[in-house]
Amino acid sequence: MLPNNQKSVSPVMVAIAFATVYIVWGSTYFFIQIAVHGIPPMLLGAARFFTAGLLLLGWCAIKGEKLFNRNNILHAAVSGILLLCVANGTVIWVEQTLPSAMVAIMVSSAPIWFVILDKPKWKDNFKNRSIVAGLLIGFTGVILLFGEQVAKSLGESNGQSKLGGMALLIVASIAWPSGSLYSKYRATQGSVMVNTAWQMLIAGIMFIPGMLLHHETEHLSWQKVPATSWFALIYLIVFGSIAAYSAYVWLLQVRSAAQVSTYAYVNPVIAVLLGIFFAREHISLLQIAGLVIILASVLLINLAKYQKEKQIKTE
Template structure:
């Protein structure tokens, strides 16, 4: 995806990119669980991100992009390890013992951490009452979900492995938000596709090390992988990584991190629908309540940032050289702010 000659992104491309991360990423939780039904978790992550990264880097070379800039590679390494290896790796690991819908619900706290970790905007964000209230409500929702897990573990309906998996996915949004903010602030002049390619390649290499550490290669046999696991891996490579992740990195360059994080509103809903309809997962009333609380808190945190109306400073009639009346200048500026 590229911007126009005036360095302003096409509105159609922005809409397509948002639609991609909204729907496709919501479905990846379901397909991750399907893929690890045939692949060891860390090896699956390695295959997914290395394949996607190499394919995308090849495309970058064909397009004539500068792909060997050390500064860009170093920045991509940090953000890729945080977002893809730590955060997504935690999701992959957790889905061995938890339903995909539950993992998606826990990860829905992403936008809360975007605000909490965006130190440069603390004064603005934390000076807003709705933001502070939203943060408090959001953490209450996460605690509600985790409290249910503790109760279930105490009465024997949830294992210690599942409780550990829940702890893991509580940390994942922190790593993802930190990586995304770093990617946005350290992005250079390279196209988003170059950053995405290196992030995936470096994360894929880290997954190989993790797979070796867990002795996954010795127990893996290609012939034993079912067809649906291969199809799920293919979906994750082309749609979840090359398509959605590239769209996400591009959006971080052209839109605010808070706006881009709105995918967390839709992803859990898609994940729950797929999990219930196709994987026959059960979602409790308390878990749905936790989801609603988290989503409401995210809305509270970001409500002031989603207003399309912006304050417009109209030029003084005495100083303005424009032949247009002041009210027409204001209307034109308002339309421009909405489209932008």
């Protein structure tokens, strides 16, 4: 985003930031699965994002940044609800019944929705053959994934809940780019970190009505929550919601958006590997094929954007 910064930034810091976004965000699917086995989903979302938002807001206060701006908070609320409450909240809810690796694969189509929903860029995007080809290839992968799972779920006793979960994942895949694009085109004048803190804080608050509606705190035996679930929650707060997101925001300032967006086709691979090796989840060959096709489409879309950015810089 800021080409002039690219030469002055330490390559080691850039590599560390990319590694953080790649590995940590990819691992959050696995840790959500662990956490949700001991902590109810709405309570998990509230605790994770409210705590992370509060900690980040406190850090911004220590740095002397301006915390309260009505318009900035309102914009942060909209993007935070879409990104963290709807999109991430759906992932948390669905992982009660679906394996983390499968969830990661199914939401890997989100970058495709970025192109479809980015209306101001329609003229440029849909005139580019590589992007159009990437979209078509990507939806082929999505059909492979959902087609197999729908057919399989119809013959299972808990098939209805799995079908409902897959439908919700489509909503999550659309909500994430919707919130991101809203944030992009409704740019605020305040600090990026302050706005991020408000996004997480407000999203955490929005989980509370769902938590109360399902009586999650009343039915929960705190003494029986396993230590692994508490560890997973701490990991999600510190690494998933603070470290990785901060690294992501910083990378957007020192590297092109096309480069940074490569996280979209690395995260599912990390999630699948963790699910297979540590949670003993089973992934079919057709699911792997669908993942490869989707990742190829995202790579094709981003390659076209990267080449265009490179051409603009050389002119």
